Amino acid sequence: MKAVRFFGHKDVRVVTDMEKPTPKGDEVLLKIGGAGVCHSDLHIIDEGTVGGSVFTLGHENAGWIEEMGSDVQGYKKGDAVLVYGPWGCGHCKPCQQSKENYCDHQSEMAYGGGLGLDGGMAEYMLVPSSRLLVPIHDLDPVIAAPLTDAALTPYSAIKRSISKLTPDEYVVVIGVGGLGHVALQILREISSSTIIACDVTEEKLAFAKELGASHTINSKDENAAEQIQKITGIKKAKVVIDFVGATSTIELGTKIVSLDGDLTIVGLGGGHYQYSMSGLPFGVSMTNPYWGSRVELMEVVGLARQKKIHIEIEKYKLDQANEVYDRMRNGKIKGRAVLIP
Numbered sequence: 001m002k003a004v005r006f007f008g009h010k011d012v013r014v015v016t017d018m019e020k021p022t023p024k025g026d027e028v029l030l031k032i033g034g035a036g037v038c039h040s041d042l043h044i045i046d047e048g049t050v051g052g053s054v055f056t057l058g059h060e061n062a063g064w065i066e067e068m069g070s071d072v073q074g075y076k077k078g079d080a081v082l083v084y085g086p087w088g089c090g091h092c093k094p095c096q097q098s099k100e101n102y103c104d105h106q107s108e109m110a111y112g113g114g115l116g117l118d119g120g121m122a123e124y125m126l127v128p129s130s131r132l133l134v135p136i137h138d139l140d141p142v143i144a145a146p147l148t149d150a151a152l153t154p155y156s157a158i159k160r161s162i163s164k165l166t167p168d169e170y171v172v173v174i175g176v177g178g179l180g181h182v183a184l185q186i187l188r189e190i191s192s193s194t195i196i197a198c199d200v201t202e203e204k205l206a207f208a209k210e211l212g213a214s215h216t217i218n219s220k221d222e223n224a225a226e227q228i229q230k231i232t233g234i235k236k237a238k239v240v241i242d243f244v245g246a247t248s249t250i251e252l253g254t255k256i257v258s259l260d261g262d263l264t265i266v267g268l269g270g271g272h273y274q275y276s277m278s279g280l281p282f283g284v285s286m287t288n289p290y291w292g293s294r295v296e297l298m299e300v301v302g303l304a305r306q307k308k309i310h311i312e313i314e315k316y317k318l319d320q321a322n323e324v325y326d327r328m329r330n331g332k333i334k335g336r337a338v339l340i341p
């Protein structure tokens, strides 16, 4: 079968000679409908954040059940499902609570399919346990694939701060890409705060306005922090969610977050931050959340089925993977790119 494989630093190739796996025990073989292209893939490809082995890329996956091991119950061939991405041990306390993204054994395991193990940029994908599937019912797997990360990760980050997102407060979203464009819609639907969005191009800022941002600021502007403070007034933003994670965006976040606010850094842009008592308002919680839980993914499916969130999608073939990664390097993708076998 065809697959998009990572061979090492800046070396991604589409191969055609992969063997179609056979599931046993609790394993499930999926016919892939779509595999989302995440910026984390670029960190792996260009910066080597997941070292070592050769594997099939694609950690945002959805498809139809093709074949099941003999222990799988409650599913049938053809069921449409998402693949929950952060594969934990399945038995520690966080895993039992469905928070496999914070599995006790994370330091000694590969992160999951497409992140060290074979992922979904292929015709078929082997999922190691039926525990990792979430049914999507009437949703189309081609367009639902990004729910597993581009929607789940911001949903989990937003829920963490939900008690602070009241109607009198401001929330700032930095980076209106795959994750950020869904974050804006989730904020619009589940919070009542005024939304301010930052990106570096006029197209992305106009897009942010369509998705629920009341104000947009170009974070390339030297006085971006002052422009944001003009909107919020002296109180500043109660919650800042940074989907870039560069030194400059983290610095912007520290300037615009309010006393007792949340500064949530989701982006893996390799930025640095040097703590100083006077550099951060008192009471700020700075966090670097990773992905979300299985139960949260079910909630995200609920948002999508109710049409409260919509993923803007660019569709491509597996053969176009390298072209798509180039578009992403240049910030050219509107919403999320999905590879369709």
Ligand code: NAD
Pocket (backbone or CB within 6 Å): 037, 038, 039, 040, 041, 043, 149, 153, 174, 175, 176, 177, 178, 179, 180, 198, 199, 200, 201, 204, 219, 220, 243, 244, 245, 246, 248, 249, 265, 266, 267, 268, 269, 288, 289, 290, 291, 328, 331, 333, 335
């Ligand atoms: P993307 O490429 O789709 O979007 C990035 C967006 O940020 C683009 O719109 C780009 O124009 C914008 N941007 C770049 N520099 C900026 C700046 N200085 N100020 C404002 N905006 C800027 O990326 P994505 O797939 O949405 O991923 C975003 C980040 O989140 C990546 O670093 C990715 O690795 C990370 N990520 C983290 C998790 C997690 O669990 N922590 C999960 C998924 C992705």
Ligand code: ZN
Pocket (backbone or CB within 6 Å): 038, 039, 040, 041, 059, 149
């Ligand atoms: Zn991702």
Ligand code: ZN
Pocket (backbone or CB within 6 Å): 088, 089, 090, 091, 092, 093, 094, 095, 100, 102, 103, 104, 105
């Ligand atoms: Zn675990």
